[in-house]
Amino acid sequence: MADTVDLPPADGLDRALRHATPAEVITAAVKAVGREQLAVVSSFGTESAALLKVVADVDAAIPVIFLDTGWLFEETLAYRDTLIAALGLRDVRSIKPLDATLLHEDPDRELWFSDPDACCRIRKVEPLQRALAPFGGWINGRKRFQGGARAAIPVVEEDGGRLKFNPFANISREAVEAIYVQANLPPHPLKASGYLSVGCMPCTSRTSPDEDMRAGRWRGRPKTECGIHTVKTS
Structure with a gap:
């Protein structure tokens, strides 16, 4: 992170x-951090278009970081390209894990099964840390209604010397759906098939109507987060 950034206190902004x-949160983030020091992190998942639409309306040139883990559905990669065109996003950066790291720690591509935390670390957490190095703040799309560790997230928090903005923290599920309808946003291709939350292929399954929307992530394991929101990014 550039050491010229003079960030305001996270608790005051929150x-x-x-x-x-x-x-308003995204506009405040641009003002607080500076246009050149702010990034958006998006999975281009089933609810990502709503946040990206709001970001594009504020400033379509804000960099968007997309973690291409090597295990994503082809539908997610296609959806990324669809949204870039539909929203006019001008700076989407697809970040991949280092080849040397994959060769050393996951040569057989089986780490997702034996140690999913380690798999997320080398395919998501470490690449994001590298991608965020030049930035003083970042925006993500977590929401309190998603439950679990997300139920009490603030709107703004300190994150390893950066400011982390959660502009959808207190928005309702209905409000997210309204953004899709009002802007005529295309849905993720897998949503109609029962994938309500989409991550990497091996660790994503369909979700029944009576389940939490993230129940299909790491099904059958105690794991509920990939780590990018639980590990400091400094």
Whole structure:
């Protein structure tokens, strides 16, 4: 991270933006961090288009970091390209894990089964740390209604010397759906097949209507997060 960035306190920003709209939070993030020091991190998953639409309306040139883990569905990669064109996103950066790391730690591509935390570390956490190195703040799409560790997230938090903005923290599921309808946003191709939350292929399964929307992630394991939101990015 550039050491010229003079960031305001996260707790003060959180208090000021506690009841702000997503667009107001993103606008405040640009002002607080600086246009050249802010990035968006998106999985281009089943709810990603709503956040990306709001971001594009504020400034379509804000860099968007996309973690191409090597295990993504082809439908997700195609959806990324669809949304880039539909929203006019001008700086989407697809970040991949290092080949040397994969060769050393996951040569047989079986780490997702034997140690999913380690798999997420080398395919998501470490690549994101590299990608965020030049930035003083980042935006993501977590929401409190997703439950689990996300149920009490603030709007703004400190993250390893950076500011982390959660502009959709207090938005409702209905409000997210309304953004899709109002903007005529295309859905993720897998959503109609029962994939309500989409990550890497080996660790994503369909979700029944009576389950939490993230129940299909790492099904049958105690794991509920990949690590990018539980490990500091410094």
